[in-house]
Amino acid sequence: MSGDKGGGSDGRTPGRDFVREIVAADLASGKHGGRVATRFPPEPNGLLHIGHAKAICLDFGVAAENGGTCNLRFDDTNPETEEAGYVEAIKRDIRWLGFEWSELRHASDYFEQLYDYGVHLIEKGSAYVDSLSEEEIRAHRGTVTEPGRPSPWRDRPLEESLDFFRRMRAGEFEDGAHVLRARIDMASPNMIMRDPVLFRIRRAHHYRTGSEWCIYPMYDFAHCLSDSIEGITHSLCTLEFVNNRAIYDWLLEEVEAPEPVPRQYEFARLNLEYTIVSKRKLLRLVQDGHVSGWDDPRMPTLSGLRRRGVTPAAIRNFCGLVGVAKADNRVDAAKLEYAIRDDLNMRVPRVMCVQRPLRVVITNFPEGETDWLDAPLYPHDVPLEGTRPVPFTRELYIERHDFMEDPPRRFFRLAPGREVRLRYGYFIRCEEVVKDEAGEVVELRCTYDPATRGGSAPDGRKVRGTIHWVSAEHARPCEVRLYDRLFRTRDPDRGDFLAQLNPDSLVVHADARVEPSIADDPPGTRYQFERVGYFISDEEDSRPDRLVFNRTVGLRDSWVKIRKQQMAQEARKAKGRGRKKRKRGKKRG
RNA sequence: UGGCCCGUCGUCUAAUGGCAGGACACCGGUCUUUGGAACCGGCGGUGGUGGUUCGAAUCCACCCGGGCCAACCA
Numbered sequence: 001m002s003g004d005k006g007g008g009s010d011g012r013t014p015g016r017d018f019v020r021e022i023v024a025a026d027l028a029s030g031k032h033g034g035r036v037a038t039r040f041p042p043e044p045n046g047l048l049h050i051g052h053a054k055a056i057c058l059d060f061g062v063a064a065e066n067g068g069t070c071n072l073r074f075d076d077t078n079p080e081t082e083e084a085g086y087v088e089a090i091k092r093d094i095r096w097l098g099f100e101w102s103e104l105r106h107a108s109d110y111f112e113q114l115y116d117y118g119v120h121l122i123e124k125g126s127a128y129v130d131s132l133s134e135e136e137i138r139a140h141r142g143t144v145t146e147p148g149r150p151s152p153w154r155d156r157p158l159e160e161s162l163d164f165f166r167r168m169r170a171g172e173f174e175d176g177a178h179v180l181r182a183r184i185d186m187a188s189p190n191m192i193m194r195d196p197v198l199f200r201i202r203r204a205h206h207y208r209t210g211s212e213w214c215i216y217p218m219y220d221f222a223h224c225l226s227d228s229i230e231g232i233t234h235s236l237c238t239l240e241f242v243n244n245r246a247i248y249d250w251l252l253e254e255v256e257a258p259e260p261v262p263r264q265y266e267f268a269r270l271n272l273e274y275t276i277v278s279k280r281k282l283l284r285l286v287q288d289g290h291v292s293g294w295d296d297p298r299m300p301t302l303s304g305l306r307r308r309g310v311t312p313a314a315i316r317n318f319c320g321l322v323g324v325a326k327a328d329n330r331v332d333a334a335k336l337e338y339a340i341r342d343d344l345n346m347r348v349p350r351v352m353c354v355q356r357p358l359r360v361v362i363t364n365f366p367e368g369e370t371d372w373l374d375a376p377l378y379p380h381d382v383p384l385e386g387t388r389p390v391p392f393t394r395e396l397y398i399e400r401h402d403f404m405e406d407p408p409r410r411f412f413r414l415a416p417g418r419e420v421r422l423r424y425g426y427f428i429r430c431e432e433v434v435k436d437e438a439g440e441v442v443e444l445r446c447t448y449d450p451a452t453r454g455g456s457a458p459d460g461r462k463v464r465g466t467i468h469w470v471s472a473e474h475a476r477p478c479e480v481r482l483y484d485r486l487f488r489t490r491d492p493d494r495g496d497f498l499a500q501l502n503p504d505s506l507v508v509h510a511d512a513r514v515e516p517s518i519a520d521d522p523p524g525t526r527y528q529f530e531r532v533g534y535f536i537s538d539e540e541d542s543r544p545d546r547l548v549f550n551r552t553v554g555l556r557d558s559w560v561k562i563r564k565q566q567m568a569q570e571a572r573k574a575k576g577r578g579r580k581k582r583k584r585g586k587k588r589g
Numbered sequence: 590u591g592g593c594c595c596g597u598c599g600u601c602u603a604a605u606g607g608c609a610g611g612a613c614a615c616c617g618g619u620c621u622u623u624g625g626a627a628c629c630g631g632c633g634g635u636g637g638u639g640g641u642u643c644g645a646a647u648c649c650a651c652c653c654g655g656g657c658c659a660a661c662c663a
Contacts, residue, residue, distance in 0.1 A: 016603090038607045043663055078662060134661055143659055146592050179661055189592035191659050200661035219663045239627060242594055243658050266594085279663095321612065323602045325595095328656055332600045335613050357652045381626055403622095412624070414612045421622060466622055495622085 017324035019265055023062055030286035031260055032233045036068030039532045040094070041075045041100070041223070043084035044207070048506050050300045050315070050336075051277035057319040059236055060099040076108045076223045079206035087207075089294075093302040095235055098312045103230075107222045108208045110229055114217045115169060117223055117255050118180050118199055122161045123459065126254045127198060129164035130181045139325040140186070141194050144330035147187035148194045154183065168201055171214045180215075185251065193250070196220055214307060215399045224248040227262040233264045239326065240268040249533035253482060258344040267324050273333040274502075275300045275483035276492050290501060291486070297550050298486040298505050299377070304583055307538030307551030308483060308524050314415045330491060340553045344526065349377040349386065352423065352468040353514040353529040353549070355480050357442045358474065362428065370471070373454065375424040380510045388517035392425050395472035397513050402467040403444060405433060410562055412465035414444070420465040423530060427452040449550050468530045478547035480535070482507040514547060531555065 016024075023036055040059040042048065048056075062072035072094065076082050094101070107114075121127035130153045132136065142148035161180075168178055181198040188194055197233055198221040203214045224247075227235045245264045269277070276282065277300055285291050285299070294301050297308035305315065306476040316337035321329055370391045377386040390484075398414065407415040414420045419429040424446040434443035455466075484505050492500045518527065523542045528534050533554035543547040 021605090045663085073663065137661075138659080141659060145646080146659095147591095148659090152640055172639095176661065191592085194659085197661050202661080216661095220663075223663085239594070241663090244593085244663095246593090254632090268595085307597095321601075327597095327602090328593055329601065332613060334594065335601070338613060341625090350623075379623070379626070380621085410624090423622065463622090465624085468623080496614085526661080528623085528625085531609050531625070553621075560624095 013089075016066075017255070017267075018060060018266060018326070019058065019236060019324055021235070022265060023066060026233070027066060028280055029244075030052040031124060032097065033233075035233055036063055036066040037070075037233045038063045038236060039073045039105075039227065039230060039232055041073045041107075041237075043075045043078070043081075043092050043365065044083060045078070045081040046091060046279035046283055046293045047088060047089055047301045047303055049279075049282065049302065050272060050275075051270045053097060053302060053315050054319050054324075055236070055238070056094060056099060057088065057096055057316055058267065058324055060101075062234065062236070068104035070099075070232075071103045071105050071423075073105040073107065073226060073230070073534040075219070075226075076208060077105050077217050077219060078204070079202060079204040079216060079560075089303065093306075096312055097302065098316060105230060106208060107217070107226050108206065109211060109486055110222070110226055111213055111217070114225060115199075115215075118221075119162065121198070121254060122158060123178075124254070125158060125183065127161070127180055127182050128156055129161040130154070130195075130197075131164075131178050131180050134176055137197070141191070142186070144191065151181075151195070154186075156197070165199075168199070168215050169213070169552060171203075173201055175203055179202060182247070182251070182254075184247075190246050192220070192247050196247055196403050216555065220247045221251065222253050223284050224262070224264075225257075228252055228255075228257040232262040233260075237264060237265045237266055237327070237541065240265045240269075241264050254464055258566070261335060262542055263501045266326070268326055268328055270319075270322060271328075271330040271491075271493075272300065272336065273330055273490045274487050275333075276487070277333075277498055278493065281497055282492075284498075285486075288498075290373070290498070291368075297481070297483045300486075307536075307539065308550055309344075309534060310340055311343050311526075312346075316339045317343060320526050322460045324512075325521050327386065337553050339401060341556070342532070344528065344552065346382055346539060347384075348526045348528050348534060349384075349388075350379065350528045350530050351377075351388070351515050351518055352390070353466065353478070353480065353512060353527075353532065353535070354397045354399050354470050354475070355509040355512045355532065356400040357470075357511065357513050358400040358403060358441065358470070360398050360428070361443060361445050362396065362432065362448045363445050364447045365392075367394050369393070370474075371453075373424055379568055387514075390517065391423060391471040392422075392476040393471040393473050396469050397421075397472055397475065398422075398444075398469045400469055400560070402465075403430070403441070405441065408563075410564060413467055414465070418465075419462050419463050420467055421452075421455050422469045423466050424455055425453075425469065426450070426455070466531075470515050472513075474516045476516055476519050476547060478512050478514045478549060479541075480512040480540070480551070481508040482509070482551045492550070513547070519544070520546075522567065528555075 056318045062069045130151045132151050140149045179197045181195045184193045199215045199217055200208045202216050248264050293304035318336050370393050373390045374387045375390045376519050378384040401415045404415050414430050416430050419427050421427055428446040428448045430444055430446050434444035436442050486505050488499045488502045489500045523539045525538045526536045534552040535549040537551050538548040
C-alpha cells in the first residue's frame with residue numbers, strides 16, 4: 001500500500017500521522033462522546049517560531065479536521081520570565097498563520113483551583129510541604145543511577161503541611177523557604193517522579209495576577225490540571241515531555257479528575273537546518289544585537305518570516321510537507337525554500353529590479369525619447385492577468401553580472417559582439433566596452449534592433465539569453481537586502497552557536513534600481529524580481545522616496561550550478577596538470 | 590552509567606504480518622521571451638545479528654547508534 005491513506009500523499013494536505021490515527025480511533029470508539037478538544041499552550045516569554053508553527057498546525061489542524069475545538073492557553077506559571085507584550089505578539093502571530101482559537105485561557109485563570117487541588121493532595125496524604133533548601137532538595141534527589149533519599153519533612157503531619165501551605169500562600173515565608181511536593185517515590189527510575197515540586201514561593205509581579213499570589217504552580221502540576229479543567233481530550237506536546245507523562249497521569253488520578261481524562265501524546269519537534277529554535281538562544285541573538293530584533297528577517301520567528309515576505313500559506317504547506325512523527329529530525333532547509341517558492345510563484349507579480357547597475361547606452365536610440373512597452377505581470381503558466389507600462393530609453397541599467405568581457409562556455413548573456421534580449425524590450429548587441437582608468441567596466445555601448453520590439457524578431461532570429469533591465473531615467477533608486485541563512489553550519493545547536501553565525505547572512509545593495517511601475521505600492525507588497533528572486537518591500541524601513549526590499553528567497557539558479565561544475569572541472573584539470581608535471585620532473589631527475 | 594523514547598532513500602515521511610511508496614534534494618531530458626515555472630525520466634533506503642512465521646520494515650531477544658530526564662524552567 002502506498003501512503004495515500006486519508007490523503008496527504010501530495011504532502012500539501014495533512015495526512016494520517018500517528019496523532020491523527022489516535023484521534024480517529026478515539027472518535028470511532030466514542031471515547032469522548034465524539035468530542036475532540038486540543039489546546040496550544042505557549043509560555044509568554046518569547047515569540048513564536050517555525051517550530052511552534054508545526055505545533056500550531058497540528059493542534060488547530062486536528063481540531064478543525066474533526067469539528068473539534070482548540071483553545072489558546074498561555075502557560076503563565078513563571079512570572080519572572082513572562083510579559084504581557086509577548087501575549088499580544090503570540091496572538092497576532094497565530095492569527096497571521098491563519099488560525100483562530102476556540103477560547104482564550106491562561107493557566108493563571110486556574111490559580112485558585114490549582115491551590116485547592118494542592119490542599120486536596122495534602123489532605124489525602126499525596127503531597128507535603130518540604131522545608132529543605134533548593135540545594136538540599138537537589139542533593140536528596142539522587143542521580144540517574146542512584147536512588148534519592150526522602151526529605152526529613154516527607155512524613156510531617158498532614159495538619160502541619162496544610163498549615164504551612166496556607167501560610168505559604170498568605171505570604172508568611174521568604175522565597176524558597178518551603179515548597180509543596182508530591183509524595184510519590186524517591187527511588188523511581190524516572191527522575192520526574194522523585195517527589196516533584198508542585199508549588200514554589202516566588203514574590204514576583206505576575207503580568208496578569210499582579211501581586212495577588214506569591215506561590216506559583218510548576219508546569220507539571222498546572223498543565224495536566226488545566227487540560228482537565230478545559231476538557232481537553234488530546235494534549236499534544238513535544239518529545240522532551242515523554243518522561244513527564246507519568247506525573248501527568250499520576251496527578252489526574254490523584255485528584256480524581258473527571259473521566260475520561262485527557263491524554264498526552266508526544267511528537268518530535270521541528271528542527272531546521274542552519275537555524276535554531278531554542279527560545280533562550282533566540283533571545284540571546286536579540287539581546288546581543290546579532291540581529292535587529294525578534295522580527296529580523298533572518299530569524300526563524302514567525303514575525304521574522306513575515307517580515308522576510310514568507311506567506312502563512314507557505315509555512316502551513318511546509319508543515320504539511322514535514323509531517324508528524326516521533327523520530328528526531330532536522331529538516332532540509334531546501335524544503336522550506338521550496339514551499340515558499342511554490343506558493344509565491346502562483347501569487348506575486350513579476351517586475352524588474354537591477355541590483356548592481358551597469359550603464360548601457362543604446363547608441364542608435366534617439367536621445368530624450370521614451371518608448372513605453374506593455375509588459376505582462378505574470379508568466380504564461382500563472383493564471384493571473386495584468387500588465388504594467390515599462391519605459392525604454394537610450395540609457396539603461398542592466399545587472400553587472402549579466403555582462404562578461406571574456407565569457408566562459410555556456411554563458412548566454414551579454415558579451416562583446418553578442419546579442420541578447422532585454423526582457424519584454426528589444427534585442428541589443430554589445431558594440432563597445434567602456435572602462436575607467438582602473439580597467440573597470442563602467443559602460444556598455446550597444447545598438448538595438450527596432451524590429452524586435454516586445455522581444456521577438458520577425459526574421460525568426462533566436463537569442464539564447466534574456467536579461468532584465470531598467471530605464472536609467474525612470475528607475476527608482478532603492479535598497480535591496482539579501483538575506484541568507486543565519487548560521488554557517490547545518491546544526492548550530494551543536495557547540496557554541498554564536499561562533500557559527502554566518503557573517504554574510506545580510507548583503508545590502510544600497511544602489512539598486514527598480515522599475516517605476518511599483519513606486520506607489522504600499523509597504524509589504526510582494527514581487528518576483530525577474531530572474532533574481534522573491535522580494536517584499538520592508539514594512540519598517542521602506543519609504544516612498546527610498547524603497548527598501550527584503551529578499552524572501554532567491555529563484556533557483558541553474559547558472560550558478562553550471563558555474564560550480566565548470567569550476568570544479570577546471571580545478572580537477574589543473575590538479576591533473578600539476579601531477580603530470582611533477583611526474584615528468586621526477587623522471588627527468 | 591538507571592529509566593524512557595527513537596532508528597526506513599542524502600533529508601523528511603508512508604507501510605498497521607503480505608509488491609518498501611511519496612515529497613524535497615540530486616542527475617538527465619522536453620519546453621520556455623525568467624538559466625524561473627511546468628512536464629518526462631533516472632538515482633537512491635528498512636542500523637546489525639539471531640529467532641518466530643508460509644511470509645518480517647512491522648513481532649521477540651541481544652547488540653549498535655541517536656535523543657530525553659538529576660531547575661523551586663516550560
